Amino acid sequence: MVLLASTTYPLFRCLNSWLSPGxxxxxxxxxxxxxxxxxxxxxFPDEVDAQRFDAQLNLLKNVFHILPLPEAVERLKNxxxxxxxxxxxxxxxxxxxxxxxxxLLKKHGVCATFFVASGYLNGGCMFNDRAIxxxxxxxxxxxxxxxxxxGSLPLTTLAERKSALAILLQRLKYEAxxxxxxxxxxxxxQLGVTPPSHLMMNDAQVVSLHQAGMSIGGxxxxxxxxxxxxxxxxxxxxxxxxxxxxxLLGSPPVLFAYPNGKFGQDYxxxxxxxVREMGYSAALSTEPGIARGESDLFHLPRFTPxxxxxxxxxxxxxxxxxxxx
Numbered sequence: 208m209v210l211l212a213s214t215t216y217p218l219f220r221c222l223n224s225w226l227s228p229g230x231x232x233x234x235x236x237x238x239x240x241x242x243x244x245x246x247x248x249x250x251f252p253d254e255v256d257a258q259r260f261d262a263q264l265n266l267l268k269n270v271f272h273i274l275p276l277p278e279a280v281e282r283l284k285n286x287x288x289x290x291x292x293x294x295x296x297x298x299x300x301x302x303x304x305x306x307x308x309x310x311l312l313k314k315h316g317v318c319a320t321f322f323v324a325s326g327y328l329n330g331g332c333m334f335n336d337r338a339i340x341x342x343x344x345x346x347x348x349x350x351x352x353x354x355x356x357x358g359s360l361p362l363t364t365l366a367e368r369k370s371a372l373a374i375l376l377q378r379l380k381y382e383a384x385x386x387x388x389x390x391x392x393x394x395x396x397q398l399g400v401t402p403p404s405h406l407m408m409n410d411a412q413v414v415s416l417h418q419a420g421m422s423i424g425g426x427x428x429x430x431x432x433x434x435x436x437x438x439x440x441x442x443x444x445x446x447x448x449x450x451x452x453x454x455l456l457g458s459p460p461v462l463f464a465y466p467n468g469k470f471g472q473d474y475x476x477x478x479x480x481x482v483r484e485m486g487y488s489a490a491l492s493t494e495p496g497i498a499r500g501e502s503d504l505f506h507l508p509r510f511t512p513x514x515x516x517x518x519x520x521x522x523x524x525x526x527x528x529x530x531x532x
Contacts, residue, residue, distance in 0.1 A: 215518070215521065216266070216269045216270055219266075219270045219521050219525065220269070220270050220291065222525055223270060223271065223290075223291045223524070223525055223528060224290045224291055226525060226528035226529055226532060227290060227291050227292065227497070227528050228290050229288050229289045229290035229291075229292065230286065230287065230288070231286045231500065233282075233283075233286070233287075233288030233289070233290070233292060233499070233500070234288070234292070234497040234498065234499050234528065234531075234532070235279055235283055235288055235292045235293070235294065235497060235498040235499075235507075236271070236292070236293040236294075236497055236510055236524060236527065236528065237276070237279075237293070237294045237295075237296060237491065237497075237498065237507060237508070237509045237510065238267075238293065238294070238295050238296065238509065238510050238511075238512055239296050239297075239298060239491075239493060239509040239510065239511050239512075240255060240260075240295065240296065240297045240298075240308070240512065241254070241297065241298050241299055241301065242254055242255070242301045242303055242304075243255055243256065243257055243260045243303050243304065243307045243308040243311070244256040244257065244303065244307075245257055245303070245307060249365055250339060250342070250343060250365075250368065250369060250372065251339075252515070253513045253515070255512065257307050257311065259515065259517075260307075260308065260311055261311050261314075261315075262517050263512060263517070263520060264311055264312070264314075264315040264317055265315065266517060266520070266521060267293060267295075267317070268315050268316065268317055270291065270521070270524075271291045271292070271293035271524075272289040272290060272291050272292050272293065273293050273294065273295065273317050273318070274289075274292055274293070274294055274318075275294070275318040275320070275420075275422060276294045276296065276318075276319075276320040276422060276424075276462060277320075277422055277461060277462065277488075279292060279294050280462070280488060280489045280504065280507075283498055283499075283500060283502070283504070284500070284504070286500040288500075294319075294320065295312075295317065295318070295319040295320070296319060296320045296321075296322065296424075296464065296491065296509065297319060297320070297321045297322065298322045298426060298464055299322070299323070299324055299327075299333065299407075299426065299430065300321065300322075300323035300324055300325075300327060300328060300407055300408045300413070300426070301406060301407060301408065302405060302406060302407055302408050302409075302412060304321055304408065304412075304416070305408055305412035305413075305415055305416055306412075309415070309416060309419060309421070312421070313419065318420060318421060318422070319421055319422075320421065320422040320423070320424050320462060321413075321416055321421060321422070321423055321424065322423075322424040322425065322426035322462070322463070322464035322491075323408070323413060323423060323424070323425070323426055323448075323452060324426045324427055324428065324429065324430040324448070324466070325426075325427075325428050325447075325448045325451040325452060325455075326427075326428040326429045326430075326448075327407040327429075327430070328407060328408055328409060328410060328413065329407075329409045329410060330404045330405075330407070330409075331404075331407050332402040332403055332404065332406055332407065333406075333407070333430060334379055334384075334387045334388070334391060334430075335376055336402070336403065336406050337391045337395070337402045338372060338375050338376055338379065338391065339372060340400055340402060340403055341375075341391070341394050341395065341398060341400050342362065342368050342371055342372045342375065343368070344398070344400050345362060345398055345400070347362065348361065348362055348363045349361050349362055349363075350362055350371060350398075351397075352374075352375065352378075354390075354393070355375075355378055355379075355390065357374060357375070357378060360374060360375075379391070380432065380467070381432050381435055382435070383431070383435055383436065384429045384430075384431050410455055413452075413455060413456075414455065414456065417456050422460075422461075422462065423452060423456055423460055424460050424461075424462035424463055424464060425445065425448045425449050425452060425460045425462070425463040425464070425482075425485075425487065426448065426463070426464050426466065427444040427445060427448050427466055428444050428447050428448045428451070429444060430466045431444060431466060432466060432467055432473050432474075433465065433466065433473065433474045433475075433478045434472065434473060434474060434475060434478075438477060441478055441481065442481050445463075445478075445481050445482060445485055446485060449485050449486075449487075459486060460487070461486075461487060461488045461489075462487060462488065462489055462490070462491070463482045463485075463487045463489075463490040463491070464490065464491040464492075465478065465482075465490060465491070465492055465493075467493065468491070468492040468493030468494070468509075469492065469493060469494065470492055470494060470506060474492075479505040479506065482505060483505055487505075488504065489504040489505065489507060490504070490505040490506070490507065491507045491508075491509055492506055492507065492508060492509065493508075493509055493511070494506070494508045494509070495508055495509075495510065495511075495527065495531075496508030496510075496527070496531040497510075497527060497528060497531045497532075508531075510523075510524065510527050512524075
């Protein structure tokens with residue numbers, strides 16, 4: 208790791224300065240994380256763990272000019288981004304953001320923005336994590352999902368469990384939140400699995416991030432796919448989340464991230480308009496790409512750092528700049 212750093216950081220700084228020179232032709236790379244695990248999870252090998260995140264932060268601070276996202280948005284509007292500008296963001300509000308990510312961010316002197324789905328604070332559990340624990344804890348060699356028209360899926364090997372989980376998540380993702388909850392409750396009761404109550408932050412942890420100089424953004428109450436909701440319910444999700452975070456932090460959040468985040472599929476222009484009307488200054492999608500001065504501030508793209516190899520991570524960051532230049 209040290210050899211990689213000493214030989215490649217200057218090269219990547221030079222390359223990315225050419226791809227992202229700053230000023231009127233500057234661009235902004237926004238990275239999206241969710242969890243930072245204490246150790247790798249076999250069911251989700253691409254999810255970042257503490258050791259990998261530490262290494263990524265060391266690379267990022269040596270290669271990029273990392274900015275707080277609120278500052279970066281203002282610089283983007285005014286065409287005064289520095290060369291190699293980048294920001295870090297976290298979605299959903301996981302407890303390990305406070306317990307694991309925050310100490311590492313402070314160690315490296317890096318700021319990040321945390322988008323919090325407020326309905327899961329203080330002991331809640333998101334639908335995807337409930338599904339993960341169902342598949343992880345189920346002792347049998349198959350899981351009966353016929354009531355979801357998915358048949359009986361094998362669970363004999365790790366690969367089969369990963370496949371079953373992907374199928375279950377895709378089936379539930381675009382259901383209304385209450386329907387997802389009903390389906391998962393049915394499975395949890397049938398299999399005797401209790402959803403975890405420790406995965407998401409509590410109020411005090413959100414406040415601790417804010418007090419440490421991190422920014423907190425809106426992410427709806429229940430993390431629904433906004434296109435699956437009637438407009439009035441979608442607006443309520445955005446408004447109540449904004450009100451909750453304002454009460455918690457003493458000031459309104461200024462940045463928002465759309466749940467799931469694919470334009471047209473997960474949110475539409477009407478939802479971007481709702482976010483704007485709430486007083487947010489910018490909103491982030493999960494569409495790949497980089498932001499430029501002419502970018503719509505309510506459809507800012509992000510980069511997902513899946514790579515387990517630090518070299519591949521570096522190359523893909525540069526490729527993202529090259530592809531979208």
